[in-house]
Amino acid sequence: MRTFKNAHLLLVSLSFLMVWSVAYGQRIRLSGPTGSEIPTEYLVEKGDTLWDICDHYFSEPQRWPTIWALNPHVTNPHWIYPGDILRLRHPGQMGADGVANKPFSYTVGSEGTRQVTINEGFIVDAPLESAGQLSYSPHTQQYLALDDLVYLELTDLPAARSGQRFSVYVVEHDVVHPETQDVLGQKIRIKGIVEIETVDRHMARAKIIASYGEIERGMSLMEEQKHHRVVNPRQNLLDLQGMVVDALSPSKELAQFDTIFIDRGTKQGVQVGNRFFVMRRGDGKFEYKLKINKTMPWEQIGEALVVVTRDNTATALITRSAVEVRRGDRVIMQRHY
CATH class of the missing domain: 2.40.10 (Thrombin, subunit H)
Structure with missing residues (x-):
């Protein structure tokens, strides 16, 4: 009888440990694309939370209140159920037919094209x-x-x-x-x-x-x-060099439509609507290991549009990028561009 009780207690203990390990030892894996391939809607699966969904698609789990606000049918953000459909994009990013559009309008090298930016x-x-x-x-x-x-x-x-x-x-x-x-x-x-x-x-x-x-x-x-601003690209009036010193996102790897901060502002002649080229040099795989990197030519990896200026800094939106932009990347503004 004692042996049976001991075996029963052992089975209960093992069951508890298994449940605990599933709940706390495993990271929830969500299906679907990440990064720039954010879908318009997401079908909730078993085990999903708003926190994990935002972490998966935006790399910013603290964005969950925004997603909750886009889904008024979710009355309690801590309770979402398999089969629920969540909208992941702001209504302002939807076309008239309900199809998600890129939230920005931009043509490289042309003036007069209106650029809608998000100010956060x-x-x-x-x-x-x-x-x-x-x-x-x-x-x-x-x-x-x-x-x-x-x-x-x-x-x-x-x-x-x-x-x-x-x-x-x-x-x-x-x-x-x-x-x-x-x-x-x-x-x-x-x-x-x-x-x-x-x-x-x-x-x-x-x-x-x-x-x-x-x-x-x-x-x-x-x-x-104002959360949304309309910025018209303007011709650069001078040549200027600077650096990406920080970004709105905590992510180390930044891409198109991310917001960056530049160490040049109105005192250095920067104006809203100016455009900077983002530059980098070195071997892409061994960027931090090769001494010869400093002798390699600078390559253009992206472009950014200035949307806010301060005395010695500027806020800019990455309008295009060939590779990920990082803090410490150089930026240059070319006169007449």
């Missing part, structure tokens, strides 16, 4: 003066999303009014130049937009009307930054 971050040379913070919410969850109610504590509450909008942001880190190690400023990441509904003597009641990432209590507010 930039570098500031000096610390921002916050307009207040998103302090509270009646909701119980840690991460807030589209249409959630929030309460704002504003630095100038008497001037607040119904309909006024603020961008919610975080300071991610200091941006250090890859070559000189100088601190160029702080990287600002915009998480969403809130709109005031009512104001009382103590705070403003608002609603989240746009979500681009995880929004939490305690995040700072600034004057609304």
Whole structure:
């Protein structure tokens, strides 16, 4: 009898360990393409979560609130079920027939072509003066999303009014130049937009009307930054060299439509609409190992369009790339291009 009980306990223990190892020891594998081959819709499979889906397709799991906001039929982001269909692209990226289009319009070398860009971050040379913070919410969850109610504590509450909008942001880190190690400023990441509904003597009641990432209590507010901008390419007025010092995405490998930051700004003559060639030299396979790399010719690997300028930095959108762009790559602006 004791032997049977011991065997039974051993079987239960082994079953628990097997369940634990499946739940925590295995990485969920999602079917379908990755990177630039992001589908319009995704069919949920057993074991999927919004976090893992965003990690798989965007390499940014914290993007899950944006995907949740695109799928109003998902009432609880922590519960999605096999057979559910999730939209992975913003409605603004859909054509009239519902087919996903590239979100940008661009023709290399031509002026007057309108470029629609997404503004979710930039570098500031000096610390921002916050307009207040998103302090509270009646909701119980840690991460807030589209249409959630929030309460704002504003630095100038008497001037607040119904309909006024603020961008919610975080300071991610200091941006250090890859070559000189100088601190160029702080990287600002915009998480969403809130709109005031009512104001009382103590705070403003608002609603989240746009979500681009995880929004939490305690995040700072600034004057609304337009999420979509229309930029017309313009002719470069001077020759200039610079470097890719950081990017909006934490990924080391950057590609077309990623946002990068360049160590040249208005004080160096950079204007919105200017175009930089992205350059690199060396052997692609042994890039960091061969001393002879420094004697090889520079090759053009991509192009970027300037969409925001600051005193000593610029935000640019990679409009085309032959290979992955990286922090530390050179950029050049050619006069009359």
